[in-house]
Amino acid sequence: MQDVDYARYDRIRAVTWTGQSLRLIDQRLLPMQQLWTTCSTAAEVAAAIQNLTVRGAPAIGISAAYGVVLAAQAAAGADGVVSAAALAEPIATLAASRPTAVNLFWALARMQRVLGSAASVARLEEEAVAIEREDLAANRHMGQLGASLIAKGSGVLTHCNTGSLATAGFGTALGVIRAAYAEGRVAAVFNTETRPWGQGTRLTAWELLEDGIPAKLIADSAAAHLMKTGQVQWVIVGADRIARNGDTANKIGTYQLAIAARHHGVKFMVVAPSSTVDLSMASGEHIEIELREARELLEAGGQRIAANGVQTWNPVFDVTPGALIDAIITEQGVFKAPFFA
Numbered sequence: 001m002q003d004v005d006y007a008r009y010d011r012i013r014a015v016t017w018t019g020q021s022l023r024l025i026d027q028r029l030l031p032m033q034q035l036w037t038t039c040s041t042a043a044e045v046a047a048a049i050q051n052l053t054v055r056g057a058p059a060i061g062i063s064a065a066y067g068v069v070l071a072a073q074a075a076a077g078a079d080g081v082v083s084a085a086a087l088a089e090p091i092a093t094l095a096a097s098r099p100t101a102v103n104l105f106w107a108l109a110r111m112q113r114v115l116g117s118a119a120s121v122a123r124l125e126e127e128a129v130a131i132e133r134e135d136l137a138a139n140r141h142m143g144q145l146g147a148s149l150i151a152k153g154s155g156v157l158t159h160c161n162t163g164s165l166a167t168a169g170f171g172t173a174l175g176v177i178r179a180a181y182a183e184g185r186v187a188a189v190f191n192t193e194t195r196p197w198g199q200g201t202r203l204t205a206w207e208l209l210e211d212g213i214p215a216k217l218i219a220d221s222a223a224a225h226l227m228k229t230g231q232v233q234w235v236i237v238g239a240d241r242i243a244r245n246g247d248t249a250n251k252i253g254t255y256q257l258a259i260a261a262r263h264h265g266v267k268f269m270v271v272a273p274s275s276t277v278d279l280s281m282a283s284g285e286h287i288e289i290e291l292r293e294a295r296e297l298l299e300a301g302g303q304r305i306a307a308n309g310v311q312t313w314n315p316v317f318d319v320t321p322g323a324l325i326d327a328i329i330t331e332q333g334v335f336k337a338p339f340f341a
């Protein structure tokens, strides 16, 4: 096994905690502009999650945890202690920012457990830092676990953005691709555009380029043809919420990739920290799917491209049945059906 040069992948950071504020690279502007925005309140963090300044399930959870710390700093007494009552509203605002990624609710619940009826700001900050550190460690471990499943010379396809920008660093599905590439297992990397918002075009293609990993961007609609031509042996994706039976909510388009993969004998891997596994859900049937604004479909590069009056339906996640998934990797191991049931 080849050692992975993690420092190489740590140059891009989505989320930076300064002690008094949260600095976020504005993912809406990448890759054309690298600008950071500073959040000083929980409401600003919630807005940044809602408007996709920061996105990706683990990065959303980490940001929300720091949002709680910002609210605690603002509400604490001279003794540095804050009450649960004082944080109820900011926590509710953070929880309302996006519905699908369970990491948001998981991180808030973890902060609330530490908060109890009252806690020191220092203890809350310690917990948020731990959430971030544990995510990075989980990603590095999942990278090794996932890479070990990939035979030398394989082609891989990934969807959406699951790299440093979506996590505390290194990434989930992209972490597996990075580790597998470092180990000399990967012969070709393809990534989808991921319409309508374009996480693949804007973010994953850029991360791979920065890594120096040779990769090709494909249209979402080219994926089945790519599989048919025998160029990929694995589809590797992240997740926003995984039910006990392995049903996996992830970026819209993941489900059709899984169907095409099964048809062509291509294996399908989901990579996500255990914070993405929602043990309260027996299946994916009840996962709330976020609907986003029509503009994402009606415009390209800020220009209107659809006729005035066109109506839209824009679900931004879908649920892939566990039956179409060959392996789910968490930091706790490699899971096969029946997964967590």
Ligand SMILES: CSC[C@@H](O)[C@@H](O)C(=O)COP(=O)(O)O
Residues within 6 Å of the ligand: 055, 056, 057, 058, 101, 159, 160, 161, 162, 163, 166, 167, 171, 172, 173, 199, 237, 238, 239, 240, 250, 251, 252, 316
């Ligand atoms: C490690 S990120 C996993 C998922 O969060 C990712 O694939 C995804 O669907 C992100 O959606 P987004 O709408 O960009 O937040």
